[in-house]
Amino acid sequence: MRRIRSYAEVGPGGDEVPRQVAAQDARVRERLAGVRHVVAVASGKGGVGKSAIAANLAAALSALGQRVGALDADVGGPSLALMLGASRGPLAVTREGVLPAQGVANVAIMSSDLLLESGEALRWGPSSSEHLWQSLLETGMLREFLSDVAWGSLDWLVIDVAPGADKLARLAGLRVADLVLLVTTPSAASTAVVTRSAACAREAAPAVGIVANMTHHVCSACGAAHPLFEADTVAQLARESGIPVLAGVPFDARLAARTDAGAPIVLDPTPSPAADALRGLAALLIQAVPPRRSSTPIVPTAP
C-alpha cells in the first residue's frame, strides 16, 4: 500500500476551519478578560426556580455595589430579560460589539428574548432539517453572547443555564465559568436529576455549590418555618456529592410575583426571608469566590 501522509502530518493549509474555531475561542477569552467572576446558575431539572434565583442573584450582587451582567443561556426558553425588567429597544451594534440591554439595578442583559419577535419560538433557518444543527447553533449563540456582547468591565457575569445536564456540558465545553450553582428543590425527583448534573457541573467550573430552593415556608403570622417536603433530600445530595449547600431559599409567593414583574424581590425593602437568603448568597459569593482563573484555549490549533 502506498504511503500517504495523514492529516496531522501535512501541516497547515486547507479549509482553515480549525483556525477559525480557535479564533472564536480567543474572542470569548478576550471578552471575558474584563470579567472578574463568571457564575453559572444551573440545574438538571426544570421548574425549580433556577431563573428566578439567577435574576435575584444578579440584582442582589448589583445592589451590593457590584458591576453585574446577566446572560440568558436558556436560549430556547428565555426569561431572564423579563425577570430583570430589561428594556426591549433595539440593541446598538458598535465597534466594541453589541451593547447589552439594561435591566433593573443597572444589570446588563443579553437574552434571545431580546432578539425574537414577540410570541415566536427559537428557530433556525427555513429548512426542515434544522433540528440536526440545533445544538451547534445554540452553542454558537451562547458563544456569541459571550464574545460579541460589549459587556465591558464586570465584577460578575451571571449565566442562567437551561435545564438539563447536557446544557451544563455545553457550558463545560466553553470553559468560562468559575462557579456553578446547582439549584434544586428538596424533592426526591429534583435532587435525583441534579445528582446526575453534579459531574457535568464539576467539568464546567472549578467550584460548585448547591442552592436549595423552596426549602420551607415561613408563616407570616407567627414566623414559624414549615418544611415543604418530607425528606431532606438536599442534605443527602450534599453529603453524597460533597458539594456544599450555599443557600436555602424559603418559598415565598412574592418572590415569583415580583420576579415575573421584572422587579426582583431582593430590591424590595419589605422584609422577606427569601430575599434575605438570596442577599446572603450574594454576600457569600462576594466574600468567598476568588477572581477568575487565567484562561486557557479550549480548542488547540490543529496543524
Added chain:
Amino acid sequence: MKFLCIECDTVMDFAERQLPGDGTMTAVFACPRCSREVAMLTNPMETRLVSSLGVRVGGREVPEQPMELVRSQLAAGRQDAFTDEPPTDAPAGGAGQTLTVGRVAWSTDASERLERVPGFVRGMVKRIYAEWAAERGIGEITPDLMDRARAELGLEGM
C-alpha cells in the same frame, strides 16, 4: 479537512468558493506546486453543517461581524432587534460608537435587493458588502457585485 496533491505530496490551497444558490457549495483547491485543481462539492446538509459552526471553508475574507452566526441563521428575529444608531448616551468618538459602513454607493437595484433582506440581518449584510467593496476600491455596489461578494465571502442565505 485538507486536500493533498498525492503526486506532489503537497497540501492544496483554497482557491475559490461558489454558491449556486441552491444550498450547495463548490470549493476549489489548487496544488501550489503543480497547479492541479480539485473541486469539493457539498450538498445542502453538508453546507449547512459548516455554516452552523460559524466558519467558512477556505477562511474568511472580511472580519466576523458581531453576532454574525445568530443574525445570519436565526429565524423569526425581531425586525428592529439591532440598530446601527449609536446610543444616545455614547461619548463622541469613544466607546459605544457604531461601526462605520464604508463610503460605497448602492445602485437602485442593489438597494431594492437589500431592502428585501429581513431587517434582523439587513444592517450586518449591508456592512459586510460595503466592507468587501471598499477593500476592492469598488465605488458602487450592484446586484452582480452582490452575487460575487456573496460567493467569495461564503454568505450562504444572505
